[in-house]
Amino acid sequence: MSAIKVALAGNPNTGKSTLFNTLTGLKQHTGNWPGKTVIRAEGSFEHKGEEYVLVDLPGTYSLFSNSADEEVARDYIVFEQPDATIVVLDATSLERNLNLAFQVLEMTDRVIVCINLIDEADKKGIVIDEKKLAAKLGVPVVKMSARNKIGIDLLLNTLDHLVKEKINPSPYRMTYSEEIERKISQIEAQITGLFGAELPSRWIALRLLDGDDALVAKLKEYIDKKKDGVTANELPISANS
Structure with missing residues (x-):
């Protein structure tokens, strides 16, 4: 059975790379994306007997075509069709970070929204109701602190449920005129x-x-x-x- 492909998306400075390193440890390597000078970071890990390949997409604020980073990130999600995409958001800048999450939700149903840096949010008195947010977004939402390894097990179990179709997401989609x-x-x-x-x-x-x-x-x-x-x-x- 082939490994389960997971994409890791997020704005710069959301702790995305910290999460990548926490999950993959020493089982990772880097290179360039084909035809691009953009660095490709890929690693692997196991959970509940399944092997996962985790691709750390370039940190971007959007997924349009304004830069090579944006093209690489969006092309991977759209054309490579990973089994799941984890969107990492900064708990202290949630409103700004949600822009990227909404764009990913337009591309795929198989999404987990990961609210990272929850420890920093707590220090600032920011309270996030992840269940209410999950109901609004239509996909699983997990709060965590990657650097303190808080919420890692919950994230992995949620990922397991998503790829095994024990969760049926119904992502929020924007409506226009x-x-x-x-x-x-x-x-x-x-x-x-x-x-x-x-x-x-x-x-x-x-x-x-x-x-x-x-x-x-x-x-x-x-x-x-x-x-x-x-x-x-x-x-x-x-x-x-």
Whole structure:
């Protein structure tokens, strides 16, 4: 049985790398992402008899196409389709960090939101109701302190439940104006026709509406590699396609 792939996403300075090091210990290595100067960090660990491969994505504030880091992070989640994505948030800057979490929730259902640095939040008198937040986001939420190894077992058990489908997430998705939603539906239908359920059609439709040329290029590359009999010319590249 192949190892379970897990992506680790988050803003810079959220303790994401600390969590990565805590989980993988010495079982890790680094290199560059193919065709990029961006560092790729990958490690492994075991839990409940399962082997996991953990990929530490570059720290980013968004998952658009504004930098190589952003492209690497979003392309891994969308095209490599990890079995789970852990989004690490800073408990002391939750509102700002949630922007990235919402973007990941548009891409995949298989998400755990990890609220790190909870010890720092406690010092500042910040109280976070993780159950209420989980109900709002529609995915599991775990509070922890990676550097103090608080909440690690809960995170791992939650991950186990997610990959074994003992949890059925229903992620929150943004809704837009009637006109935008109509255009999303039109493009989404074309994307689904091309890829079925392989790729997140709604998220792709949103990015195409926004004129994301880098994503268009990546989709054409994906078609060339994966979809025999489908041509890149069938790809809707604008809202008027």
